[in-house]
Amino acid sequence: MHIKEHPILGEQLNKPITIYLNEQPLEAYDNQSIAGALMANNVKKLGQSRKLVQARGMFCSKGRCCSCYMTVDGEDHVKTCMRKVRDGMKISEGLEDPELRRDIDEG
Amino acid sequence: MKADVLIIGAGPAGLTAAYEVAKTGLCVLIIDEHQQAGGQLWQQSQILALPDIFPNMRGFELAQFLVERLEGLAVEWLLGHRVIGVYEDGQIGVTNDKDVFPVFAEKIIIATGAAENAIPFPKWTLPGVMTIGAAQSVVNRDRVKPGSSAVIYGDNSFASDVCELLLSVEVNIVAIVKQNKQLGNSTFGDMNIPLYENSSIIEARGNGKLEEIDIQTPHGMITLKPDIVLIDGGQSPILDIVYQLDCALRYQAELGGWLPVYNHQLQTSKDHVYVTGNATGVSNHSALILTGMLAAASVCEALQSLPPEETEVVRNSLYSKLENEEESDTFSARKEHIKQFSTPQLKDQFIS
Numbered sequence: 473m474h475i476k477e478h479p480i481l482g483e484q485l486n487k488p489i490t491i492y493l494n495e496q497p498l499e500a501y502d503n504q505s506i507a508g509a510l511m512a513n514n515v516k517k518l519g520q521s522r523k524l525v526q527a528r529g530m531f532c533s534k535g536r537c538c539s540c541y542m543t544v545d546g547e548d549h550v551k552t553c554m555r556k557v558r559d560g561m562k563i564s565e566g567l568e569d570p571e572l573r574r575d576i577d578e579g
Numbered sequence: 580m581k582a583d584v585l586i587i588g589a590g591p592a593g594l595t596a597a598y599e600v601a602k603t604g605l606c607v608l609i610i611d612e613h614q615q616a617g618g619q620l621w622q623q624s625q626i627l628a629l630p631d632i633f634p635n636m637r638g639f640e641l642a643q644f645l646v647e648r649l650e651g652l653a654v655e656w657l658l659g660h661r662v663i664g665v666y667e668d669g670q671i672g673v674t675n676d677k678d679v680f681p682v683f684a685e686k687i688i689i690a691t692g693a694a695e696n697a698i699p700f701p702k703w704t705l706p707g708v709m710t711i712g713a714a715q716s717v718v719n720r721d722r723v724k725p726g727s728s729a730v731i732y733g734d735n736s737f738a739s740d741v742c743e744l745l746l747s748v749e750v751n752i753v754a755i756v757k758q759n760k761q762l763g764n765s766t767f768g769d770m771n772i773p774l775y776e777n778s779s780i781i782e783a784r785g786n787g788k789l790e791e792i793d794i795q796t797p798h799g800m801i802t803l804k805p806d807i808v809l810i811d812g813g814q815s816p817i818l819d820i821v822y823q824l825d826c827a828l829r830y831q832a833e834l835g836g837w838l839p840v841y842n843h844q845l846q847t848s849k850d851h852v853y854v855t856g857n858a859t860g861v862s863n864h865s866a867l868i869l870t871g872m873l874a875a876a877s878v879c880e881a882l883q884s885l886p887p888e889e890t891e892v893v894r895n896s897l898y899s900k901l902e903n904e905e906e907s908d909t910f911s912a913r914k915e916h917i918k919q920f921s922t923p924q925l926k927d928q929f930i931s
């Protein structure tokens with residue numbers, strides 16, 4: 473749930489935007505992190521572990537644990553606790569290793 | 580790029596050191612991986628105890644104060660940049676995730692702070708299990724409720740600040756689980772939250788997200804159904820850059836685990852590298868500010884922007900403030916750590 477009136481910090485969520493998780497539109501606000509905005513929409517599972525295929529979600533929210541990797545606008549392995557939302561952003565779960573050498577192969 | 584002093588980390592300690600160094604006329608370059616200076620202060624809404632030169636303020640107010648104080652001084656910023664290594668000639672490799680370039684500085688101050696520790700248990704990786712600091716930043720930075728009912732797991736005082744914050748945004752706190760019995764008063768009693776001491780979470784369960792946990796208490800096992808578990812496992816110094824600069828380390832449990840060895844000047848085993856803040860041992864906000872001033876004074880002395888006699892007076896007064904303001908266990912561990920400066924347990928990690 474989004475907190476509209478923060479008891480200490482007051483109001484901040486004033487610019488609503490739309491992000492898409494697997495094509496499904498979700499409400500977010502300017503300046504939120506992707507993982508935070510998803511959490512507000514009750515989306516906790518952000519991806520899965522490669523080896524044991526177990527659900528992963530936000531853990532540290534500080535950009536250190538890498539548990540929140542997702543694919544954002546075609547870019548794999550984005551730490552979604554550190555990346556801010558943008559209107560129209562397309563997000564999908566982080567399910568496997570990224571193709572590291574894609575641009576080199578294509579080039 | 581060039582500077583007299585490179586400060587790695589723009590949290591409270593780094594920003595304090597930057598001010599003290601720049602004030603003496605030296606030019607400072609501050610690098611931080613975040614786009615905004617202030618470090619973790621931005622999500623700290625609690626009132627901080629600070630040295631008497633400051634009024635008491637909340638974390639985000641202190642961030643603003645420390646950043647604004649640098650206006651007009653010879654301070655350059657590399658925000659959204661990370662240190663990723665050291666060149667053979669000693670220059671520091673910096674990247675913005677696109678380009679990599681060298682930075683030369685006479686002296687380096689490591690102010691990388693600390694990160695939260697996990698307390699693992701079976702299925703602790705389920706979405707919904709997170710650090711207590713993550714819950715604080717979701718509420719204060721993202722303005723999002725991390726869940727509707729929480730169990731807090733850990734032994735640290737930080738938990739009570741976050742507990743209050745969560746209650747104020749209507750997150751129900753189902754229980755607090757502590758592995759040890761705390762000495763002294765627990766503030767959780769006033770908040771009427773069930774407290775399980777000498778207890779531990781033995782398993783979490785759920786399909787794709789946390790649904791229930793088993794807690795072993797001295798009176799048997801109980802099962803609760805929170806949608807979030809917040810782990811408060813304390814903090815440990817962040818050492819990535821300490822390793823890269825090849826500084827020697829020692830283990831000091833009371834200071835948060837492994838950390839660089841440093842002397843009275845907060846100088847590491849590498850002559851040109853100093854350390855400050857939580858990277859010198861996890862402590863309170865007063866200590867972050869005071870060690871920021873200490874490292875700065877020593878760097879200024881080494882670069883001759885402060886006369887040695889004056890520096891010694893400044894340093895002594897900072898140490899006596901530190902002794903008053905940080906926990907006595909932390910201060911004695913720090914003294915012990917300084918005493919052991921010349922006998923590191925880990926050094927020369929890179930065979931060249």
Ligand code: FES
Binds near residue numbers: 530533541
């Ligand atoms: S939650 Fe840890 S890196 Fe994003």
